[in-house]
Amino acid sequence: MLKKRNKLKKFFFILLLLIVIVFMIIGFKINKQVKNVLVWEPEVRKAAKHYDIEEYTDVILAIIYTESKGNHVDLMQSSESKYGSRNQIFTSEESIDSGVEHLSEVIEEANKNNCDIWTAVQAYNFGSRYINYVAENGKKNTLELAETYSRDTLAPLLGNEEKTTYFYKHPLALIYNGGKLYKNGGNFFYAESVKWNLKSVKFFSSN
Known part of the structure; x- marks a missing residue:
């Protein structure tokens, strides 16, 4: 009986140690990614001030974290919103300027419709029509x-009338529905992801 208890104690100790190590590795990785993003903070503040949304500087940094982890030329993945297709932006400065301009437009539209900031953030991914949808639904x-x-709207509009899904291995998605997104339906976890990443940016930028 005593041997069994000792084995259990040893097992739980090893398990706890492994959990701590995993969290340390994840924390180190996130810290490194946040630092990559924060390199662009002066450029982000400059663009945010120019487009009069300086109070959302941290949200913009969280969007960069969500889109590229600060490790891509098109930091805010703003090529599609500006040019209608991917890989048309060749400098990070242009990506930030275009992304912040787009965000300022959806924020302005959300404010006009008395919607919250997270409606605007989700519209950054979905497109501005989403704001009208939210305005009519709370x-x-x-x-x-x-x-x-x-x-029901975006996926069929872009050709997925069957509403087929594909696997999306994000923790939020895995918890919510087993990891599913609708083909051609954007990322409906987008605002929640940015919200979560905003916490990481704030936490690791203060350390």
Whole structure:
């Protein structure tokens, strides 16, 4: 009996140690990624001031973290919103300027419709039509609203009338629905991802 207890103690100690090591590795990785993003903070502040959304500088940094982890020329993945297709932006400065301009436009539209900032953030991924949808359905972005819009409006609009899904290995998605997104339906976890990443940016930038 004593040997069994000792084995159990040893097992739980090793398990706890492994969990701590995993969290340390994840924390180190996130810290490195945040530092990559923060390199661009002066450029982000400059663009945010120019487009009059300086109070959302941290949100912009969280968007960069979400889109590229600071490790891509098109930091804010803003080529599609500006040119209508990918890989048309060749400097990070242009990516930031275009991305912040686009964000300022959806924030302005969300404000006009008395919607929250997370509606604007989700519209950064979905497109500005999503703002009207939220305005007609409570004026506040929710994961459920974003999913419904992705499934019933955006996906069919872009050719996925069967509403087929594909695997998305993000922790939020895995917890919520086993890791599913709708083909051609954007990322309905986008605002929630940015919200979570905003916490990481704030935490690791203060250390």
